[in-house]
Amino acid sequence: MQGIKKRLVGSYLLVIILTVFIMNTFLLVGIRQYYFDNVIDVLEKQAEVAGSFYARYLAYKDLPSEAGVLLDSFSSATAAQVQIISTEGMVLADSQGTPVAEKLSFADIQKALAGELGQWQGNLPVTGEPAMSVAYPLQSGARVVGAVRFVTSLTGIHGVIRNAALILVAVGLLVVFLATAVSVLLSATITGPVEKITRVAEEMAAGRFSARAVKKYDDEVGKLADTLNYMAEEIVRYEQLKNQFIASISHELRTPLTSIKGWAVTLRAGGLENVDEINDGLNIIERESDRLTLLLDELLDFSRLSAGKITLQQDTVHLQELLDSIVKQMNPRARRQGVHLVCETPQDLPSVKADPNRLKQVIINLLDNSLKFTPSGGTVSLSARSGEDHVQITVADTGSGIPHEALPKVKQKFYKETSSAGSGIGLSICDEIVKLHRGHMIIDSSPGQGTEVRLILPLQPNMYLE
Missing domain, CATH: 3.30.565.10 (Histidine kinase-like ATPase, C-terminal domain)
Structure with missing residues (x-):
């Protein structure tokens, strides 16, 4: 039989674990989204600034011949990897030394060469580390002559997220541990009095009606203790009334029986010659017999009523x-x-x-x-x-x-x-x-x-x- 304490602790733990899991999940998703959004926002602003700078001051120059100058200008203000891409997708310059004339086919580059801001997230082909990039078109008038690409590693951000996850897991385990301790203590305040009341009830069932349940809290369990004590008092009272009733009935039966027996013995002995005395004795016997009959009728009615066997003849x-x-x-x-x-x-x-x-x-x-x-x-x-x-x-x-x-x-x-x-x-x-x-x-x-x-x-x- 599964006890109330186990069910209470299990229920509390289930609710706490689900709550901690859901909260940690939302927090981790929120932290990850916060950092990723910040990185994308920074890269987009840097790419837009670079594209605007090229369109305003360098659009009339040949991109392949000026790629190195552009790279120096764009990379000096950022820690991200900067690449200058031609319209064919070839790398014209790279701040981290990617071989020149290497062709790249990332989605962000293709979108930038189509005249729109492009984004990409994934693992770098060579190192395999997670990265994020933003590409922006370089335009000469209305014509796209290339693209500038900003690439940053996500390894540091993943480390931050991993550390945040470890902290959240540790806090969650601490919360579960504390919740377990609190639930055990709380369930003990419920099951402890119930167990004591159960033991008192068992004593009462064994006939020891002097036992009393202790009311510790003024709640439903306390009310149960009061009810049990009241029941015991009522049982004791009815037991006393029953004993008084038996003693009273014994007395009520003994008195007429004594009178009947006394006059019966007297009449049988034949010591009475006066007719009036004989009639008096017979009258007493008759009255006491009627009294016994009435008393027995009451007892019979009481027994039938208690058993619910009396039906009305309406x-x-x-x-x-x-x-x-x-x-x-x-x-x-x-x-x-x-x-x-x-x-x-x-x-x-x-x-x-x-x-x-x-x-x-x-x-x-x-x-x-x-x-x-x-x-x-x-x-x-x-x-x-x-x-x-x-x-x-x-x-x-x-x-x-x-x-x-x-x-x-x-x-x-x-x-x-x-x-x-x-x-x-x-x-x-x-x-x-x-x-x-x-x-x-x-x-x-x-x-x-x-x-x-x-x-x-x-x-x-x-x-x-x-």
Whole structure:
């Protein structure tokens, strides 16, 4: 597996090498062109001056007989090789001793004899060294009588270009070396924290959730460390909640089972002769059995919801009838507790598309919580109203309320106040059922002033409420 560090360093090096290569190429081409252009410019100016001098002062003289004089005049002001060429291409005079009467057939000479400035670049026939030449026509009036040619060696310029190339290559290698060092260091600042985070993640995967990733930089890697640490804290928290839930469920199961077993043993022993006492015992057994059934139903619903296996049996629900039936069912308990249970609904309350049994389960669970935490003399109200595209069902009480720090957690799985009874999953189940109906549940509460729970359900089953 190719690591991130290798890929980063390789990518940086590839970009740097390509950049250095392209820049060096352009620089070398530019240097070469600069020197060559300068040489051509100097030779052209010298040739033009020589041609103009001949046309103005010596055009009336015979070129072959005056070739030596012309050569001395033209070569004294230049370091280049000067040649005087006849119209036949023969060398009449040469500042470097080329044999006289030798015929030359270079392109620049032919162009000059045709009356135009000519240029040539190549290797000299005898020495093979690189050279450049410029030839200019010598005219007597409108007639071309010969040409003057300036030739210079390019060996020195090639040496300069070669030295410049060596310097550029050395600088390029230095840049690549420095870029390699910087890329290694830069990649280490990325891969180092990632490797540490990976090791921490491996420790967490092994069950050591106390491990924490160190946030070194405030960037994407730092955010990853924060996210990993947050995940570990949430796992630890849920682990604690799970343990509390198991302990709570064990307690909730033990209490009714103890009562049932105690009365069963008493009834079996036959020590009770009073019918009222026997009925009381049977009533306790019945109530505790119902309590166990309710608790097991909650656990079963929770398991199904967690596995995503609960499906809604949707039907048209007449809210007025549903709420009235729920109030009638809960009224006996409210009267026993001395709590005033009221239902307030408008006559034109619309019907909704919902699962009536699940919706009833949610409302009864909310009323059960309200009755549980509302003291005698208090009030629990169930109300409903319709909006433009939704209905709102509200359960409000004048009970003890929920502490501010606990309010954001009451819908979380396994969360339960230490002093409260129950499994701690009732509100979580209610919230999930409401979400299955494409709605949401809002809880507002103040300690000592009561709690209000609002269920907001869409009128259409495919409508999402934000």
